[in-house]
Amino acid sequence: MSLQDGRTEGQMPDLIPDLAPDLVMDPVLKQALGNFRQSVQAWSDAAYSRPRTAAQVVARRSWRLAVGWALGCVLATGSLAGGLYEHHYQQQAMARIKAAQEAKQSQLARQQRAGAADEDLLAAVDSDISRSVPAALEPLAQLMDGDEDQ
Amino acid sequence: MTAEAAEAIAAQEFARIVESHRPQIFRFLLASTRDIDLAETLTQECFLKAHRNWSHFRGDSSAMTWLMRIAINLQKDHWRNRRLQFWRHTQTNAVDLDEASEWLPSGERSAEQKILAREQVEKVWKAAERLSQRQRTVFLLRYIEDQELSDIAQATGLSEGTVKAHLSRALQKVRAELGGKR
Numbered sequence: 001m002s003l004q005d006g007r008t009e010g011q012m013p014d015l016i017p018d019l020a021p022d023l024v025m026d027p028v029l030k031q032a033l034g035n036f037r038q039s040v041q042a043w044s045d046a047a048y049s050r051p052r053t054a055a056q057v058v059a060r061r062s063w064r065l066a067v068g069w070a071l072g073c074v075l076a077t078g079s080l081a082g083g084l085y086e087h088h089y090q091q092q093a094m095a096r097i098k099a100a101q102e103a104k105q106s107q108l109a110r111q112q113r114a115g116a117a118d119e120d121l122l123a124a125v126d127s128d129i130s131r132s133v134p135a136a137l138e139p140l141a142q143l144m145d146g147d148e149d150q
Numbered sequence: 151m152t153a154e155a156a157e158a159i160a161a162q163e164f165a166r167i168v169e170s171h172r173p174q175i176f177r178f179l180l181a182s183t184r185d186i187d188l189a190e191t192l193t194q195e196c197f198l199k200a201h202r203n204w205s206h207f208r209g210d211s212s213a214m215t216w217l218m219r220i221a222i223n224l225q226k227d228h229w230r231n232r233r234l235q236f237w238r239h240t241q242t243n244a245v246d247l248d249e250a251s252e253w254l255p256s257g258e259r260s261a262e263q264k265i266l267a268r269e270q271v272e273k274v275w276k277a278a279e280r281l282s283q284r285q286r287t288v289f290l291l292r293y294i295e296d297q298e299l300s301d302i303a304q305a306t307g308l309s310e311g312t313v314k315a316h317l318s319r320a321l322q323k324v325r326a327e328l329g330g331k332r
Contacts, residue, residue, distance in 0.1 A: 029321070032270035032328055033293050035254070039271045040294050043253035044177035047186045 164204050167213050168197055174214065174295060175221050181290045182225055192228065196221045211304045218295075218305040222287055229283065270328065277327035281320050288313055289320040 025033075133141045175196055180189040199220050200207075207216055254267055278286055287306060291297045299317075303310045 026325075028328055029325055032274055032324070035267040035270050036274040037294055037296075039253045039267075040177065040181045044173070044180050046253070047180060047189070048173055048176055050186075 160204065164201060167200075167217075171214055171217050172197065175217055178218065178290060178295055179221055179225060181294050182286065188228070192221065192224050195224050199224070212301070215297075215301050215304045218291070218297075218301075219307070222305060225287075226283070273327045274324055277320075277324040280323060284308075285316045285320045288316040289324075292317055 172193065176189055176193045179192045179196075180186060183189055183192070196217060200217055207213070211219075252268070254264060254271070259267070278289060281289060284306070288302055288308075291302045291305065292299075297305070299310050299313050302308075302313050306313065308316070
């Protein structure tokens with residue numbers, strides 16, 4: 001490749017205009033920079049004229065993209081399935097607890113109803129017993145009933 | 151002249167500029183990144199951007215300087231984006247210094263001269279790697295692209311004095327790496 005001012009490759013400027021004296025090129029530095037320039041130019045020329053591999057890059061990228069999408073789908077499906085299973089399991093557990101509570105409540109209600117019947121029966125017996133008097137005192141009891149009515 | 155004719159002339163002119171300057175832009179970006187794929191991508195982006203803004207190019211500087219300025223900005227943006235995306239595992243194809251130093255022009259050299267040249271090239275690469283981004287850009291524009299200080303100043307947006315200062319520091323580091331004056 002030609003240089004801008006027509007110098008041949010590898011030739012370096014001896015110094016930078018109006019620059020500090022320490023930037024005057026010594027032979028070693030000049031040679032090293034010349035070799036560096038030639039090396040970069042050779043590398044650049046070779047890289048510039050190499051066959052392009054854009055199709056391969058695109059294919060690799062699309063393959064990676066497909067794998068990425070597949071993994072993403074698997075993860076999303078797994079998360080969704082896990083969530084649904086957890087929800088279903090919780091609902092079943094809640095239903096079991098609710099059924100147990102209802103059974104307990106109905107048993108309690110049955111017990112309460114049975115207890116109330118017993119109490120009514122006992123109260124009726126007590127009432128009957130309290131109202132029953134011996135046959136000899138029956139006239140007196142009728143008189144007391146008459147006084148209560150008045 | 152009709153608008154279509156003017157457009158056709160502008161397109162031809164731009165095509166000529168692409169043809170003549172593309173290798174230099176690519177070479178600068180390759181030396182800056184040491185990554186062939188990245189240099190190609192940035193070169194493409196550079197000319198795409200130049201094409202979009204071709205109508206705004208007023209010719210204050212040469213087309214090469216204008217294109218180089220675009221390339222430098224694209225390169226800066228690239229490194230800035232990579233720094234911001236530090237959490238991403240970004241694959242880099244940058245070659246190491248040994249591989250970059252392997253390239254030497256085929257000339258009539260003895261084996262000893264070739265070894266010496268390769269050592270020197272490797273040392274310059276090492277020194278260039280240790281330069282700041284701005285110093286490296288100035289150094290490469292001067293010693294790879296052989297640009298004048300005024301062109302480097304225009305391309306980088308720095309003053310000529312600053313360009314000289316960057317060059318001075320860069321050369322000091324190269325000289326130190328070569329084992330010369332420190």
